[in-house]
Structures are given as structure tokens and as C-alpha cells.
Amino acid sequence: MQQMTLHTALDKIKGVSAVKLAEIQAQINCQCKPKGSLGRLEEFARRYVAITGQDTVEKKVIFTFAGDHGVVEEGISAFPKEVTPQMVYTFIDGGAGINALARQVGAEVIAVDMGVDHEFKPLSGLMIKKVAPGTANFTRGPAMTRPQAIQCLETGIELAVFCKEAGVTLVGTGDMGIGNTTPSAAIVAAITGLPAGKVTHRGTGINDEMLEHKIAVIEKGLALNQPDANDPVDVLAKVGGFEIGGIAGLVIGCAAVGIPVVVDGFISSAGALIASELHIHVRDYIFAAHKSVEIGHSHALERIKQKPMLDLEMRLGEGTGAALAMGLIEASLSAYRGIKTFDQAGVTKGGHQ
Amino acid sequence: MQQMTLHTALDKIKGVSAVKLAEIQAQINCQCKPKGSLGRLEEFARRYVAITGQDTVEKKVIFTFAGDHGVVEEGISAFPKEVTPQMVYTFIDGGAGINALARQVGAEVIAVDMGVDHEFKPLSGLMIKKVAPGTANFTRGPAMTRPQAIQCLETGIELAVFCKEAGVTLVGTGDMGIGNTTPSAAIVAAITGLPAGKVTHRGTGINDEMLEHKIAVIEKGLALNQPDANDPVDVLAKVGGFEIGGIAGLVIGCAAVGIPVVVDGFISSAGALIASELHIHVRDYIFAAHKSVEIGHSHALERIKQKPMLDLEMRLGEGTGAALAMGLIEASLSAYRGIKTFDQAGVTKGGHQ
Numbered sequence: 001m002q003q004m005t006l007h008t009a010l011d012k013i014k015g016v017s018a019v020k021l022a023e024i025q026a027q028i029n030c031q032c033k034p035k036g037s038l039g040r041l042e043e044f045a046r047r048y049v050a051i052t053g054q055d056t057v058e059k060k061v062i063f064t065f066a067g068d069h070g071v072v073e074e075g076i077s078a079f080p081k082e083v084t085p086q087m088v089y090t091f092i093d094g095g096a097g098i099n100a101l102a103r104q105v106g107a108e109v110i111a112v113d114m115g116v117d118h119e120f121k122p123l124s125g126l127m128i129k130k131v132a133p134g135t136a137n138f139t140r141g142p143a144m145t146r147p148q149a150i151q152c153l154e155t156g157i158e159l160a161v162f163c164k165e166a167g168v169t170l171v172g173t174g175d176m177g178i179g180n181t182t183p184s185a186a187i188v189a190a191i192t193g194l195p196a197g198k199v200t201h202r203g204t205g206i207n208d209e210m211l212e213h214k215i216a217v218i219e220k221g222l223a224l225n226q227p228d229a230n231d232p233v234d235v236l237a238k239v240g241g242f243e244i245g246g247i248a249g250l251v252i253g254c255a256a257v258g259i260p261v262v263v264d265g266f267i268s269s270a271g272a273l274i275a276s277e278l279h280i281h282v283r284d285y286i287f288a289a290h291k292s293v294e295i296g297h298s299h300a301l302e303r304i305k306q307k308p309m310l311d312l313e314m315r316l317g318e319g320t321g322a323a324l325a326m327g328l329i330e331a332s333l334s335a336y337r338g339i340k341t342f343d344q345a346g347v348t349k350g351g352h353q
Numbered sequence: 354m355q356q357m358t359l360h361t362a363l364d365k366i367k368g369v370s371a372v373k374l375a376e377i378q379a380q381i382n383c384q385c386k387p388k389g390s391l392g393r394l395e396e397f398a399r400r401y402v403a404i405t406g407q408d409t410v411e412k413k414v415i416f417t418f419a420g421d422h423g424v425v426e427e428g429i430s431a432f433p434k435e436v437t438p439q440m441v442y443t444f445i446d447g448g449a450g451i452n453a454l455a456r457q458v459g460a461e462v463i464a465v466d467m468g469v470d471h472e473f474k475p476l477s478g479l480m481i482k483k484v485a486p487g488t489a490n491f492t493r494g495p496a497m498t499r500p501q502a503i504q505c506l507e508t509g510i511e512l513a514v515f516c517k518e519a520g521v522t523l524v525g526t527g528d529m530g531i532g533n534t535t536p537s538a539a540i541v542a543a544i545t546g547l548p549a550g551k552v553t554h555r556g557t558g559i560n561d562e563m564l565e566h567k568i569a570v571i572e573k574g575l576a577l578n579q580p581d582a583n584d585p586v587d588v589l590a591k592v593g594g595f596e597i598g599g600i601a602g603l604v605i606g607c608a609a610v611g612i613p614v615v616v617d618g619f620i621s622s623a624g625a626l627i628a629s630e631l632h633i634h635v636r637d638y639i640f641a642a643h644k645s646v647e648i649g650h651s652h653a654l655e656r657i658k659q660k661p662m663l664d665l666e667m668r669l670g671e672g673t674g675a676a677l678a679m680g681l682i683e684a685s686l687s688a689y690r691g692i693k694t695f696d697q698a699g700v701t702k703g704g705h706q
Contacts, residue, residue, distance in 0.1 A: 034557035039666030100691030204387035313392030338453030
């Protein structure tokens with residue numbers, strides 16, 4: 001796979017052409033239906049077509065980035081750390097939520113070991129890109145070094161370049177990492193300036209007492225490490241995670257090579273937030289899959305300026321929301337391609353068109 | 354096709370078994386994911402499986418009921434009445450929004466002429482069930498007679514029986530009828546008791562002045578006809594529409610024969626509201642596809658006690674929202690079938706399961 005530095009990738013990112021978007025919308029406006037009546041489906045089609053220059057999805061891939069978190073030793077998750085590699089094996093076996101939902105929309109799932117505390121042998125469906133076997137506990141120091149943060153980002157960028165070469169025209173993000181709502185909340189707090197209590201939620205299902213403790217752990221990590229909100233790489237390094245960095249890099253890479261990227265839920269959006277703070281036009285390429293139950297998610301999406309496509313009260317991660325959202329994007333393209341114009345259909349136009 | 358009277362259909366409706374629902378949820382709770390983390394997808398799968406006893410969708414059909422409305426002569430729509438048959442021909446040709454979106458999910462589209470002011474020749478993809486060539490103008494008297502209202506309902510029921518015999522396991526509703534947001538708003542106002550101004554919106558895109566006029570037209574129709582809120586058939590007859598009656602009948606029929614029915618947007622929900630007022634357990638079989646832009650829609654859904662699955666700011670009708678929602682139901686079943694249990698996957702359970 002070809003290397004592309006973070007610097008080069010950021011240099012390549014351009015905003016999606018407003019002229020192209022308007023041209024595509026003008027075509028949609030000729031279709032035999034009340035103007036704008038397909039609502040957000042029109043937006044999905046417009047953006048996908050403007051970015052890719054195509055009106056079909058050739059290949060879809062969802063990358064489920066996995067990593068472990070030193071902060072788990074603070075007791076912030078309902079699940080033990082050993083579940084991270086167990087779930088990676090389940091992704092490879094095809095028995096997890098993401099496999100079932102990706103199957104439904106015909107997307108390939110690739111698990112990426114960004115930093116699981118487990119030695120994987122080479123396996124089909126798994127990319128081993130391990131930065132280290134888990135981050136450090138951010139209540140005692142930075143989660144990772146700055147070079148490690150950049151390594152995560154450049155790994156994600158590399159995957160986007162690989163997708164571009166392989167003819168993938170729609171990419172999805174996903175995550176697996178026991179404890180990873182904690183660094184995600186820390187990132188959102190650091191970048192938005194909101195207090196930890198406003199962006200921290202129950203993850204896989206902790207009780208009130210553990211939630212209070214989790215908030216205190218995040219507050220401690222932020223106070224100790226003082227991540228610089230104006231330096232997203234610093235935020236990633238100080239309180240982030242390897243899989244979150246991989247997601248951030250993938251999002252940057254997709255913007256750089258021109259692939260629409262469907263960002264899953266809370267953890268993915270923390271990654272997308274890092275990415276979109278690094279370049280103003282990254283957001284043009286992001287499709288926010290869904291609104292997670294995690295309370296920090298909407299704050300991240302507001303900052304990215306993308307509205308979630310679905311709200312199904314999900315909180316599984318893995319890329320499950322991204323898989324569903326891919327189905328909606330393909331539906332929007334089916335409408336874009338398939339609806340005849342008023343003229344073609346011989347339908348009389350309305351008086352308020 | 355077999356006949357079933359309204360009375361017989363209503364007699365057959367039973368609530369979906371709470372025991373079955375709990376058993377299915379217990380199975381879902383064994384899957385290797387945090388409990389409840391697929392949110393509403395779990396609800397969709399649970400209800401579909403409980404109703405059908407199956408975990409796959411065999412055949413999907415969307416019925417797009419078409420009818421004309423006498424009240425159009427009051428100038429309440431942005432489109433002229435001739436568009437109703439023109440769009441029916443477009444459905445048959447496969448060039449409308451519903452065709453494009455149904456294609457994406459593999460659903461068949463059947464247009465049903467319930468009362469279009471146009472003589473159709475027999476055509477594949479069209480069922481001619483015309484009650485009359487358009488309703489009467491409800492500002493001058495009832496939209497239809499009570500026997501006509503019952504004829505609409507029994508036509509819808511007949512289609513559900515036909516689906517059951519044909520092995521269809523998921524049905525969708527759709528509508529086409531220039532002016533039909535006006536009777537829909539009138540139905541919602543009549544049944545909920547809300548003022549017309551609270552449930553009336555812009556339909557295909559009328560301006561402020563026409564909206565004010567449309568509200569006045571509905572108020573006039575309600576005042577003149579005095580539909581009895583406790584007699585849903587009377588409401589349908591006084592201020593309804595033939596296609597709305599067909600939808601109501603289809604929903605009743607699906608509940609009677611045990612097929613989950615995906616109810617599209619505002620017009621379909623007005624039909625579903627008539628249906629669910631006729632029997633308390635009709636709602637158990639309803640999947641509310643999406644939240645329409647029409648302001649009366651959420652009031653109808655609140656009364657039916659079903660939460661919309663999608664909110665994509667759509668307002669096209671035809672069954673377009675139902676097609677998208679069918680995709681989500683199938684995704685929920687893919688998750689139901691495809692996710693391994695903790696034991697099967699060898700994944701450690703969390704402490705708060």
C-alpha cells in the first residue's frame with residue numbers, strides 16, 4: 001500500500017464543489033415529484049455524486065478499527081479488556097453485529113488491529129497495523145506519544161489510498177475497544193470545551209455509580225494532560241486511542257482521495273472530530289450515520305456540522321450504524337438514477353415548482 | 354381473491370403475544386453485544402418474528418392506492434387533478450420515486466385504482482378497484498357514502514388476504530391522489546379533536562395564502578359534515594378519500610391475517626388511524642415508516658402509538674418511506690439471524706448484563 005503523510009493528505013483536501021452540487025440538485029428538481037420532496041435523500045445523492053462523479057456505489061468497505069485502552073484499569077467499563085480480541089475474532093468469523101448488518105447491504109468488513117493487547121496471527125479479513133498493545137492509562141500520563149498519534153492517522157490515510165486504488169467508492173468507519181467511550185468523551189470534552197459530565201455516558205451499560213466514576217476519571221485525565229484544543233493531534237495523543245486515531249486518519253484520507261465516508265456512532269465521531277478539526281473541508285466528505293444513545297455524540301456532530309441520518313437508539317459501535325446508513329445512500333442513488341423527469345413521464349408540473 | 358367482510362376481519366384481530374415477544378427478546382439478549390445495544394432494530398426484529406413466526410422476509414409488496422378528490426375544486430393543491438392518473442401510469446412504467454426505492458429493497462409495487470377520475474385499461478402492475486371516479490367535494494356534503502367507505506375498507510382487506518395466500522410476509526402502504534393531504538388532515542382533526550390549523554400543512558408545496566385557504570376548507574368540511582369521532586367509518590365517509598380507505602382496509606386486513614404492515618407517511622397514517630380506531634390491536638402490526646414533513650403526521654402517529662423509524666424530511670408519499678423502512682426491517686432480521694451468542698463466539702459477558 002502506498003504511503004501518504006498526514007501533511008500531504010491535508011494538503012490534498014478540497015471542498016466539494018458548490019457548482020457541482022447545484023447542478024446535481026437542478027437535475028433532481030426535474031424529476032416527477034414535488035420539489036425537494038425526497039428531503040435528505042436528495043442531499044445524500046447530491047453529495048455522493050458530487051464527490052465521486054458516479055451515481056452508483058461500486059464497492060463498499062467498512063473498517064472496524066480495534067484497540068485497547070490503558071484507562072480500563074480504572075474500572076470504567078462493564079466488560080473486561082479480553083473482550084477486545086475476542087470480538088476481533090468474531091468479526092473475522094462473521095458472527096458479530098457489524099457482519100450481519102454489512103451483509104445486508106453488501107459491504108465488506110475489514111478488522112484493523114490498531115493496538116489490541118493480543119498477538120494476532122495473519123488472518124483473512126484482518127489487517128495488523130498495531131501501534132502498540134494498548135494505550136497508556138491517561139490518568140497517569142498521555143495515552144500515547146505524538147509520533148504514535150501521527151502513526152495512527154497515517155495508517156488510516158493509507159487505508160483510504162488503498163480503497164481509492166481498489167475502486168471502493170463508499171467507506172464506513174467502525175470501532176472495537178473495551179473502554180473506548182472514555183477516550184471518546186475525553187476528546188469531545190477537550191475539543192468542544194464542554195465539561196466531561198455533559199459528554200460522558202454509559203458505554204456498554206454501566207450503572208450510575210460507575211458513570212460518576214467514569215466522569216471523574218475523564219476529568220482527571222484532562223486536568224493532568226492538558227490537551228491543546230487547537231492541536232487535534234495533541235488531543236488524540238493525550239487522551240485518545242489507537243483505533244480512534246485510525247478512524248480519524250481514514251476520514252482524512254477519504255477527504256484527500258475523494259471517497260464519501262460514513263462515520264458510525266460516538267467513537268467514530270470522536271475520530272471524525274479530530275479529522276475535521278485538522279481541515280475545514282473534511283466535513284464535506286462525512287456522512288454521519290446515526291445518532292447514538294451516547295450523550296456526547298450530538299455535541300461532536302454539531303461541531304462537525306453533520307446531521308445524523310438515522311436515530312434508532314443504537315449504541316453498539318463496530319460500524320453497525322454505518323452499514324445501515326450505506327443502505328440509505330444507495331437508496332438515494334436509486335432514486336437519483338431511477339426517477340423520470342416530468343417531461344419523460346409526461347406528468348404536468350405543479351403551479352409552485 | 355377471497356372476500357372478507359370488515360366485520361370478520363375485525364373479529365380475527367388479536368394482539369401480538371407478549372410471551373412470544375419476550376421469548377424473542379431473550380434470544381436477542383444472548384447475542385454477543387451489550388444488552389439492548391441495537392436499540393430499535395431489536396424492536397423491529399422482535400415484532401416481525403413474533404407476528405410472522407419467521408426470521409426472513411419472503412416477499413415484500415407495496416400497494417400504492419390512488420384516488421381523486423372532489424375537494425380539489427376548492428383550490429387546495431399545487432398540482433392539477435390530471436396528475437393522479439399520470440402518476441399511476443408512471444408507477445406502472447417504473448419511473449416514479451416509489452419504483453426506484455422499492456427496487457433498491459426488492460419490493461414489488463402494485464398500483465391500486467381506488468377511485469381515480471380516469472378510465473384505466475387492464476395493465477400489469479395495476480389493480481382496478483374503482484369505487485367511483487373521485488370523491489365528492491366535502492365542503493358541499495360527505496366525500497362518499499357509508500357503503501362506499503366500507504367498500505374501500507373491504508378492498509384493502511381483500512388485498513391483505515391475497516398477500517397472505519401469495520406468501521407475502523411484509524406489506525407496505527402508499528398513496529397517490531392530488532389533494533389528499535386535505536382529507537388526511539381532516540381525518541386527523543376529526544379523530545384527535547385537534548383544530549385543523551394544527552394538523553394541516555403544505556402538501557406538495559403550497560404557499561402561505563393557499564395554506565390558510567386549505568385550513569378554512571377543512572374547517573368548513575368538518576363543520577358541515579360533523580364526522581363522528583367515535584365512528585371511524587363515518588369519518589372516512591364524511592371527509593376521507595377512496596385511497597385512504599383502501600389503506601385503512603389493508604392495515605386492518607394485515608392485522609387480521611398476521612402480516613406486518615409498514616405504513617408510509619401522512620396520508621397512509623391517516624388511513625392507519627382509521628384502522629387503529631376500529632380495533633385496539635391493529636397498532637401491534639403497524640411499523641411507522643418515517644416522520645413526514647406534514648405537521649399532522651406526528652399527531653396521527655402519537656394516537657396510533659407507533660414511533661417513526663426514519664426522519665429524513667420526506668414528503669413524497671407513494672410508499673417511498675415504506676420502501677426505506679422495509680430495508681431497516683430486513684437489516685434487523687439479518688442481525689437477529691446472524692449475530693452469534695456470547696457462548697458461540699467465545700466472548701466473555703460483561704458485568705452488567
